[in-house]
Amino acid sequence: MNKCVLSASGSGHPVVCWLLTAAEMKRCDSNTSEIFGVPSVVLMERAALSCVDVIVSRQKKLEEQAGQLGLHPKRRVLIAAGGGNNGADGIAIGRLLLQEGYDVSFYLASGEEKASELLKLQLHTAKAYGAVICDTIPDGEYDIIVDALFGIGLCRPAEGIYREAIEWINAQDAFVLAVDLPSGIETDTGAVLGCAVRADVTVTFGFWKRGLLFYPGCKYTGKVICTQIGITEDGFLNQTPEAFTFTAPVAELLPARPEDGNKGTFGKVLLLAGSEAMAGAAILCGRSAFYAGSGMVKLSCPTLIHPVIQTALPEAMTADSVEASARWADVIGAGPGLSLSDRARKELLFVLQQTLQPLVLDADAINLIAKDEALLQELIEHQQNPATRRKLILTPHPGELARLEGCAIEEILKQPVFYAKKWANRLQAAVLCKGARSIAASPDGSIYINRSGNSGMAVAGSGDVLTGIVTALLSTIDDPFWALCIGVYLHGLAGDLAAHTKGEYSMTSNDIAEAVWAVLVKQEKNYV
Numbered sequence: 253m254n255k256c257v258l259s260a261s262g263s264g265h266p267v268v269c270w271l272l273t274a275a276e277m278k279r280c281d282s283n284t285s286e287i288f289g290v291p292s293v294v295l296m297e298r299a300a301l302s303c304v305d306v307i308v309s310r311q312k313k314l315e316e317q318a319g320q321l322g323l324h325p326k327r328r329v330l331i332a333a334g335g336g337n338n339g340a341d342g343i344a345i346g347r348l349l350l351q352e353g354y355d356v357s358f359y360l361a362s363g364e365e366k367a368s369e370l371l372k373l374q375l376h377t378a379k380a381y382g383a384v385i386c387d388t389i390p391d392g393e394y395d396i397i398v399d400a401l402f403g404i405g406l407c408r409p410a411e412g413i414y415r416e417a418i419e420w421i422n423a424q425d426a427f428v429l430a431v432d433l434p435s436g437i438e439t440d441t442g443a444v445l446g447c448a449v450r451a452d453v454t455v456t457f458g459f460w461k462r463g464l465l466f467y468p469g470c471k472y473t474g475k476v477i478c479t480q481i482g483i484t485e486d487g488f489l490n491q492t493p494e495a496f497t498f499t500a501p502v503a504e505l506l507p508a509r510p511e512d513g514n515k516g517t518f519g520k521v522l523l524l525a526g527s528e529a530m531a532g533a534a535i536l537c538g539r540s541a542f543y544a545g546s547g548m549v550k551l552s553c554p555t556l557i558h559p560v561i562q563t564a565l566p567e568a569m570t571a572d573s574v575e576a577s578a579r580w581a582d583v584i585g586a587g588p589g590l591s592l593s594d595r596a597r598k599e600l601l602f603v604l605q606q607t608l609q610p611l612v613l614d615a616d617a618i619n620l621i622a623k624d625e626a627l628l629q630e631l632i633e634h635q636q637n638p639a640t641r642r643k644l645i646l647t648p649h650p651g652e653l654a655r656l657e658g659c660a661i662e663e664i665l666k667q668p669v670f671y672a673k674k675w676a677n678r679l680q681a682a683v684l685c686k687g688a689r690s691i692a693a694s695p696d697g698s699i700y701i702n703r704s705g706n707s708g709m710a711v712a713g714s715g716d717v718l719t720g721i722v723t724a725l726l727s728t729i730d731d732p733f734w735a736l737c738i739g740v741y742l743h744g745l746a747g748d749l750a751a752h753t754k755g756e757y758s759m760t761s762n763d764i765a766e767a768v769w770a771v772l773v774k775q776e777k778n779y780v
Contacts, residue, residue, distance in 0.1 A: 267505070268496040269478075270485075271701055272459045274404040274439040276494070280458065280487035288486065292370060295457075295482050296337070300344035302479035303429060303455045307345075307396060308352060310427070327354040330394040330426075332417055333371075334401040334435070335362025340371035341431045342400025347378040357390045358383055361401060361413055389420060397426045399449045401435035404461060409446030410436050418447050430454040433461055434472045442466025450474075458483035462495060465701055467688050495669075495699035498741050503772055505738045507728055509545070518547030519727025522581035522609075523720070524574050524599055524617070525588040526553035531560045533589025533615075533716045536761055538568045540720030541585075543768035544742065546727060550577050552599065574599045575606075583610045585723030587617030588716035596620065604631060610643035610726045614719040618648050622655035635680045643732045644681035645722060649715065653685055669699060682733040686715065690740050694733035702737075704744025708751045713761030718743045721768065745771045 272280070284290050307329075314325045331346035333339035343358065350356045360367075364375060364385070375385060399421060401414060410418055418436055421428060428451045433439060436448025442463040454473040456464060463469040464476050485492075498505065510517065521541045526534025534557070538549045542565075550569040551561055558570045571577045578584070586603055590596045600620055603611065604627065613621070621628050634640045648656065650664040653671055657664065664671050668685040672693035676683040685691045688707075692700040722739035729735040746767040750759045753767075 267498070267500045269499045270459050270493045271462045271465060271495040271497060271699075272493050273462060273495075277404055277439075277459065277461065279491075280483055283487040283489055284483045287489065290482050292337075293373065296341060296344055296370060296374070298481035299341050299431075299455075299457045299479075300348055302457070302477075302481060303341070303345045303398070303431060304348045304352070306453060306455055306477060307349065307398075307429060311396075326395050328392065328394045329354050329356045329396045329398065330389070331356060331358045331398045332389070332401055332421060333358065333360050333362075334403075334414070335360075335366045335371065336368050336403055336405065337370050338400050338403030338431055340368060340374040341403075342398050343371065343374040343378050343383075345398050345400070345431070347374070347381055347383060350378075350381055350383060354396075356383070357392065357394070358385045359389045359417070360385050360387060361417055363387055389417065394424060394426045397421055397424060397428045398431060399428055399435050399451060400431040401449070403432050404439040406436070406438065406445060410448075411446065415447055418449050422447075422450050428452050428474075430473065432456050433463060434469070437463050437469040437472055439463045442469030444468055444472070448472045453477060455479060457481050459493075460497075462701070465497070465689055465703060470689075494697060495701055497701050497703050498737070502738065502742050502745055505741070506545070506725075506772075513547075515547035518545055519724060520548045520550070520580060520582045521546045521723050521727055522550050522552060522571075522574065522577050522584045523588070523723065524552045524584065524586035524603060525590060525716070525719075526551060526557055526561070527589055527591035527593065527596065528554055528556050530589030530591065531557040533713065535561055535564045536713045536716040536765055537585065537588040537720040537723075538565050539762075540717040540765045540768060541724040542567055542720075543765060544721040544724035544739070546724035550580065552577060554595070575602055578603070578607050578609075581609055583612070583723055583727040585612040585614070585719050587612075587614035588719050590616035590620075592616055592620060592623075597624075601627065604634075608642050610645075610732065612645045612647065612719060612723045612726060614647045615652070615715060618646060618652045619655060622652070628656070632678060635678075641680055643726070644679060645684070645726060645732050645736050646675065646679065646681055647684045647686065647715065647719060647722060647736070649686040669693070673697060673699070682736040684736055684740065686718075690744075692733065692736050692740060698733065700733075700737040700740070702740045702744055704741055705747045706744075706751045706756050708754075708756030708759040709744070709747040709764060711759065711761055714743075714747070714764060717746075717761050717765045717768075720765070742768065742771065 331342045333342040346356045430451035434449040434451045452474040552571045552574040654661040654664045672685040676693035680695045690702040725735040749767040750763040
């Protein structure tokens with residue numbers, strides 16, 4: 253993990269939320285018990301208590317509301333447990349609810365002979381308190397169902413009695429709490445393995461799991477509550493997880509602006525963007541660069557569209573070619589609305605071969621490189637050589653990344669983390685795979701998974717806005733990966749603000765750009 257990720261916030265707000273794979277969580281869990289001596293059964297009891305707290309708190313609110321109407325909500329609970337330690341969590345939850353006076357039924361799908369050692373211990377304790385363990389789902393109606401069939405270890409489709417149990421749970425009119433992860437969701441990818449429980453609340457332990465964020469898994473989780481049960485960052489043993497997302501306000505992630513700065517201090521951005529048919533892309537990109545803090549913006553684009561750009565964005569300068577302005581720039585962004593014309597290719601070729609400034613490649617810049625094998629290989633060779641390597645960011649959507657890879661877009665959609673990491677390593681660059689959960693990868697293997705944003709951002713020009721933001725940030729932030737992560741986060745927050753005012757159906761990319769400044773002002777007021 254890049255050191256800047258760990259030290260960006262000085263205000264006490266957490267900077268990142270770690271997003272663990274199944275293997276990372278198991279290792280951390282094991283270290284907590286084996287290295288630090290916290291017994292697994294203690295961790296399990298705390299996990300069960302955290303789930304019980306959620307159920308009891310909800311029930312009290314229901315009873316208070318119902319009491320005002322003379323009603324009396326029932327407390328009928330079903331614990332649906334599997335044969336592993338997730339099932340043991342479920343049995344412990346049921347035992348604690350039983351002690352709280354709830355009417356609890358227990359269903360053990362695996363049978364006791366296949367139970368893990370911790371599950372056998374929990375079964376013994378539950379029986380001592382009067383629990384009756386059933387090997388079929390007891391007949392009756394339930395107000396609350398605890399899904400503890402599978403934990404983080406599931407790697408194949410749920411079948412047989414497990415599939416039947418999941419489908420039965422989904423058919424009930426009950427409040428469903430999933431323990432750690434809804435059964436049927438793959439921990440690392442969020443994939444649905446055959447079928448999955450649709451939870452109202454998921455209580456996850458210690459740290460978030462990647463599958464709770466990725467689609468389609470995140471559509472099954474309901475509200476996610478991450479509770480601390482004693483598995484802390486100490487359990488990483490200095491081997492930090494690969495993936496994270498932001499929790500700090502975006503204003504705290506940005507570098508401070510010196511009070512004695514000038515327009516040159518805050519970054520001179522050169523954008524190779526726009527064409528005769530797509531002047532709007534250049535305008536959106538340039539406007540967003542200004543809103544993200546750039547002091548000066550120059551657009552290299554065909555002379556024919558200069559009047560359009562100067563009218564829509566009078567703060568920006570224009571140039572007929574990138575060659576005339578290359579030395580002027582602190583950072584270069586290329587691609588939005590560029591087209592695949594001979595002029596565009598010539599300009600991009602000059603940027604790649606004759607400039608050394610930090611560079612952001614998007615859209616048609618990526619498409620031009622993908623269709624020119626010689627150009628692609630030259631870029632790879634330059635980036636693999638420390639003597640010629642430049643600071644580089646790529647921001648493709650899955651289609652553009654598929655063109656680079658030479659594969660079907662479906663392959664990228666199946667494994668976005670894999671391909672983002674592959675190209676980050678291959679180009680020694682920060683690489684983004686855009687999507688509902690955009691994924692940024694660094695050459696050292698770190699992964700940022702973005703949570704901000706909404707469906708209204710799936711609109712023409714949204715990527716142009718992102719390129720402007722990221723290019724502006726790269727002019728004042730030394731680490732390309734950090735600049736990319738913050739840029740994606742800010743872009744999504746601006747999209748969320750735009751959706752709040754315009755609605756996801758009606759918002760445009762210009763609304764996103766216009767919201768960038770408002771996000772920063774709002775966060776400054778809240779946190780500075």
